[in-house]
Amino acid sequence: MSAVEVMPAQLLAGLELALQARGLSLDYADRRALDSVHLQVPSRRVTALIGPSGCGKSSLLRCFNRLNDEIAGCRVGGEILLFGDDVYAGAIAPPELRRRVGMVFQKPNPFPQSIVDNVAFGLRLAGIRSRLELDDRVEAALRATGLWHEVRDRLAASALQLSAGQQQRLVIARALAVEPEVLLMDEPASMLDPISTLRFEELVVALRERYSVLLVTHNMQQAARVADYTAFLHAGRLLEFDTTDHIFTNPRLRETEDYITGRMRETPLR
Numbered sequence: 001m002s003a004v005e006v007m008p009a010q011l012l013a014g015l016e017l018a019l020q021a022r023g024l025s026l027d028y029a030d031r032r033a034l035d036s037v038h039l040q041v042p043s044r045r046v047t048a049l050i051g052p053s054g055c056g057k058s059s060l061l062r063c064f065n066r067l068n069d070e071i072a073g074c075r076v077g078g079e080i081l082l083f084g085d086d087v088y089a090g091a092i093a094p095p096e097l098r099r100r101v102g103m104v105f106q107k108p109n110p111f112p113q114s115i116v117d118n119v120a121f122g123l124r125l126a127g128i129r130s131r132l133e134l135d136d137r138v139e140a141a142l143r144a145t146g147l148w149h150e151v152r153d154r155l156a157a158s159a160l161q162l163s164a165g166q167q168q169r170l171v172i173a174r175a176l177a178v179e180p181e182v183l184l185m186d187e188p189a190s191m192l193d194p195i196s197t198l199r200f201e202e203l204v205v206a207l208r209e210r211y212s213v214l215l216v217t218h219n220m221q222q223a224a225r226v227a228d229y230t231a232f233l234h235a236g237r238l239l240e241f242d243t244t245d246h247i248f249t250n251p252r253l254r255e256t257e258d259y260i261t262g263r264m265r266e267t268p269l270r
């Protein structure tokens, strides 16, 4: 299925594209997980990626910062572009790629270190030694996630003492500290309570000013609240891409409608 079939012509006309997947396929040792996926992720917008469990959302996200490289037997075909540069052609070394394209997972994964050391982690890795610069950038990242006033008095405390919602904002601060261009988020709010989820959604909307966000969510209301665009993935294929409004009010495909109205739960076995 080509890009033209997946989304209306002119939908993203004039927008800078942060990420593009072109004819992307992905095979694990014994099965194909993605098949000719064409996806365009516009810069400084939030794009939601939805679809039934097992349809390939996490696999697709991992292609964008080459996390699949770590999985034995996993083969990727087609092209991934980051602001026009081919990610798999080797022009961008994986560590640099992962700085530019940050990832936030479902389960908050702070390191068993202090709050400040968590946020400073990538900065130290990048060779920043100045105490003043580290402090400034840690504070800026914590402010950006709304966590600063909650933790400023206990920066040296263990990150593991924070609540799940705070931990998720902390790992987002850790990702932001190294000034990425894109944030990939894989069901980042699914383990948070309703209040933390609300705060998380406000954060995503605020991040949109500076970052390009690709957000996997199973929460349709969440997609509707935060995403400018929504992509529907089904059985390893990107079937429909449109404004979030359009996807939720007037989807083109029967499959999309079945999924968003809850009539479809599982990816059919192939």
Ligand SMILES: Nc1ncnc2c1ncn2[C@@H]1O[C@H](COP(=O)(O)OP(=O)(O)O)[C@@H](O)[C@H]1O
Pocket (backbone or CB within 6 Å): 028, 029, 033, 051, 052, 053, 054, 055, 056, 057, 058, 059, 060, 071
């Ligand atoms: N590391 C892996 N090795 C083999 N198969 C995998 C691996 N990760 C995912 N898969 C398979 O690939 C398909 C897509 O999985 P995934 O990308 O995790 O889907 P989703 O995130 O949409 O639930 C599933 O059939 C899953 O079992």
Ligand SMILES: [Mg+2]
Pocket (backbone or CB within 6 Å): 057, 058, 059, 186
């Ligand atoms: Mg997943």
